[in-house]
């Protein structure tokens with residue numbers, strides 16, 4: 001489902017990503033670890049087509065990202081990938097509910113999938129938030145600026161899950177959560193991914209989370225010469 005071949009990316013001529021071959025099958029849950037600055041966010045941005053490699057290729061669902069224009073990449077990403085970013089990337093002037101339902105503005109397929117599960121997009125957003133432990137109805141109409149960091153993180157997670165994209169890419173999604181919320185967050189993320197056969201790529205410093213995943217890879221290991229892995 002995700003195939004990386006001879007993938008190379010350098011920031012200012014310094015190689016950060018150099019992967020010979022990595023294939024990730026549908027519905028796998030992959031944990032990628034690596035120290036700060038090792039290139040985890042760079043790799044996720046290559047997977048999402050946000051960055052373009054200097055060499056090699058990322059193929060997702062049979063589509064080579066190199067063959068897409070930047071607007072085609074935007075719509076491909078909107079249809080197939082849910083992102084949970086380290087800094088959340090929520091829109092400050094939109095309410096909590098409008099932030100969560102935003103991907104459906106850009107993707108008809110995700111909208112249709114969301115509406116198969118609930119009667120309206122708002123109802124589906126509320127269902128996901130409740131599963132993530134945010135039940136307070138007063139909170140839904142607030143601007144996202146008025147939420148705590150942990151609450152914002154769960155809003156970002158609900159946005160990524162809405163409409164069940166085939167892939168969820170999560171960059172340090174539990175960093176701002178306390179340990180109770182972290183366990184709850186992982187539980188619902190896995191439940192959603194299992195229900196819909198979503199492929200999950202999850203990056204974290206926190207090695208304690210690794211045991212939840214079917215596969216784990218260290219970024220330094222991926223970047224070694226002759227690395228070839230199929231999971």
Ligand SMILES: Nc1ncnc2c1ncn2[C@@H]1O[C@H](COP(=O)(O)OP(=O)(O)OP(=O)(O)O)[C@@H](O)[C@H]1O
Pocket residue numbers: 011012016034035036037038039040041042043
């Ligand atoms: N926009 C940029 N311009 C130049 N260099 C960059 C840029 N973004 C990242 N880098 C460099 O690329 C390397 C990898 O950065 P990246 O953010 O991918 O690491 P990371 O493993 O995600 O780190 P962290 O765990 O601290 O978030 C670092 O040395 C970083 O300084």
